[in-house]
Amino acid sequence: MQERLELHAEVPESLIGKRLDQALAELFSDYSRSRIKDWILAGHVQINQQVWDKPREKLMGGEQVLIQTRIEVQQQHKAQAMALDIQYEDEHILVLNKPADLVVHPGAGNSSGTLLNALLNHVPDIGAVPRAGIVHRLDKDTTGLMVVAKTIPAQTNLVEQLQAREISREYEAVVNGTMVAGGTVDEPIARHETRRTSMAVRIGGKPAVTHYRVIQKFRAHTHLRLKLETGRTHQIRVHMAHLHHPIVGDPLYGGRPRPPKSASDELRDTLRDFKRQALHAAQLELAHPISGEWLSWQAPLPQDMVDLLTILRADTKAHDQDWE
Template sequence: MTQEINLHGEFSITQTGQRLDQALAELFPDYSRTRIKEWILSGAVSVDGHVLDVPRTKILEEQTVSIVTELQEEVTAKAQKIDLDIVYEDDHILVINKQAGLVVHPGAGNRDGTLMNALLHHCPNIEHVPRAGIVHRLDKDTTGLMVVAKTVEAQTHLVTALQARAITREYEAIALGTMTAGGLVDEPIGRHPTQRTQMAVERSGKPAVTHYRVAEKFRAHTRLRLRLESGRTHQIRVHMAYIGHVLVGDPVYGGRPRLPKAASAEFIDVLKGFKRQALHAVRLEFAHPITCDVMSWTAPIPDDMAQLTKALRQDTQDHPITY
């Protein structure tokens, strides 16, 4: 399916000399620069009745512009009835509390049963929005809050806000080792040079900044609150592993389980039984893409992490920390 796009406008005198793609982005802010560039290159943009297909073309004052094209449906997944924990919904956005085990996008080995499949069932019109409105991702076994756009306009505004670091995303995690203070990790992340399914701190990677603070200390672990400035794949997991504090249960970056000395059999069972990274997107805040109202949500810690925390507290009580 496609959605017809028919836009008309006029450049202002202050835009004289600007590049065509820049001027169009100002004139039609509901659409991304990437999409506008695609429209220009495809010949969908006419200025004073003449097709202009070079993004760097300089415009003259008070020219009229029209864009006539079709927004191709980019979703190929099928709708499936999958339960979602919906925290908030209106005509423009949807905020969900994602459960562990739910893959966000269909891909190799996960052709269905994903969040995208669930969204197409819950909100059929979202098929007209690129990526079914998904603005940012959480790993399969990371739980917590995600925002989804129900319209192209809302998605464009949210993606822009994400790029401008205007969306607050806070996480709760449990890491191996006792950390004495918070800090930040400012290290670029890219594809691992030999393990192509993994990410790593790489000089040639993209900038990535993770802030963290200590929320609770245990005998051999630390509960953390983290905030992202960027949103690279596996960012928190990679950054914490880089500074020597892998997340409990991380099947990719955690390595072999390391058990504290003299731990009880019950505590060892809890640690060995925690099979996913102990990471939860606990808080989300941003200005609504349409109303501009600042909105904030929190998601309770999932049961498995709550039980892990309880076990860690008991282990610390059994073996008091000495300084």
């Protein structure tokens, strides 16, 4: 649902000579510069009762500004009481540890029972914030830390931090195959040519960079720590599959289970029954969007990944090989 938005201001002397998009970003700092630029290009900005649709136009000072546009609100989604594992919360943001099997945003086949529905219940006013304050996502079955903006100014700042690659996100994963050392994957990602629900490394795709290092090696698997520079859809999953080391349990990119030779029935069963990607957002660091204070959170591995690693270690020890 969309809601009418009308903003008024007079250009002060301090903004004389500024470009239109720069001046409006300062006058209406609750909204991002990219959003304001979109409003200008769409003809939603009037200066002295005349439409200005060129972001680079210079201002002389004293002009009367009127913005008339519409913004998305979340009223069409229902608030639902759901348990949230909140790691931090103040009046501007909250940080939560997302469990597996929780969809972040309603979509086809998921109109309720999502994180967004839970947020509307936990913070009723968050419906006035675009996408209910969700500034980045985790895949349904990826666990771990997410930050949510509770106000428009916080959302604007967090989006700008993400775009500037200033938010640090680190993950842990268990992948198929034994990796010798860490490294970096710098490969563009785009929608798969034929499988429209999947992504792929493709020429002409959006830039995507993933750094990884080895935590522990097993006979046929590796425990990794990964850090994102960018935040493309399925980025870690696609990049690991591109290296021919897909994440254990990944239903889209992982393929069949790959137990080592002479694996125990317990290990074979664990790999076969691991029905989600073994991927966890373990650490999140950012500047508080209002105070600027640098904040950091860590979330321990979920129990299913702890159990998987325990069995992989036991398998390595049982076969008397030191892969660490």
